[in-house]
Amino acid sequence: MASSKTKLRLIVDTKAGKVLFAEAGKDFIDFLIYLLSLPIATAVKILKEKNLNPMVCSFSHIYESLKNLPESFLQPNQDKNSLLNPRAPVYATGIPLTLSDYDFNAQKSYKCSKCYDYMAEVPNLNCSNCKGKVSIGMSYVPPSPVNYSLGPVEGGYLRGLATYIVMDNLEFMPMSTKMFVSLLKKSAVKDLDSLEDIEVDLGVEEVC
Template sequence: MASSNTKLRLFVDTKAGKVLFAEADKDFIDFLIYLLSLPIATAVRILKDKNMHLAGVGSLGHLYESLEKLPNSFLQPNQDKSSLLNPRAPVYATGIPLTLFDYDFEARKSYRCSSYYCDYMAEVPNLTCSNCNSRVDREMSYVPPSPANFPVAVEGGFLKGLATYIVMDNLEFMPMSTKMFVSLLKKSDVKDLDALDEIEVDLGVEEGLKLLKLSLESKSILTSFYFGDRSGLSDVKSMDSYPGHGPTD
């Protein structure tokens, strides 16, 4: 499991007790896209393994446990419980900070039709090809889209590293500009500018797990993250100590 950290700058209305929005770089947005790419069963399993029970959507945890306890004899012969409980991530990228679980992409296999003239494939071996009725049993290994597999230099993650982003309380994000930054401050209706604080947060895997959990429970994720458990933010620093970090055009 990756242990690299990333940072997030929160703009907090301390009197109202809410996070208005945040400023983030590519690393944090890559992490959000990574969360979006996780199969729901994988997300539930990650939280279950960490004893982080879901509130509000706890039925997903119960659903996972029900399938886990169900005898294999109840499944169709072409279904595999392990695959249902541990589905493959549909996308993959290297260099994602706060990766929440280890996935062995080298073990990812698919199977091609045994007929030389047929290119049908399947995720499950030994099926009958729907095109030519041959067996689908030729094992194919998965090649992840890592930077090493491209002829030109490619960074890790999903996004290019040049932009800075605004992240809303509900995790909606967009490229940042000075005009947008000022507009968001005006729309936030902060009545006392002295109550507006800028806080830089260091995020590790533990905080990443909290964000995953909150993304399944809340519509005010950043507010719930910051105000809901201040003990999890032991390395918070006032932005007064970070000169030259203002918004960019």
């Protein structure tokens, strides 16, 4: 079961009185990527039900961040193209802060009862090839760790070894000393003693 909270480490300039950026582990970034896998209509509906802002602008920053992320940061059973261009909800276990209780894993497809070459999400349609009924139920096999036999796989989308920098617009990138120093220079931080890190617990309401 996904956790209802995740942690974020805020880097604060106490003299300027502002948060410069945040450090996050894979659980928070997995959640941001999970948002991309939701159909827009579903995401808007869920956020509306919870009285949360749709975050339309932030979605674009998450999308570009994932697009620029090297493939080596992804789990071996995840495909970046599938995440960036989902035709259906992308399934993964262990995603924190799940926005809904919809069971996408239970969604069925149907194949032709005669030629078996065509499938549909709606049962009893006429096959485009042989005109038979598309009526044989097919269950979705998720790319979960238990279904992947070519190597060790954790839950979520990303490997768990990396730490990420997250900006206030939700843009994220892998943490590195060079990136850390660059952000401090960009923020015009002159006194390192003025920096303070604060760890916070986030739920869905705080994230959205």
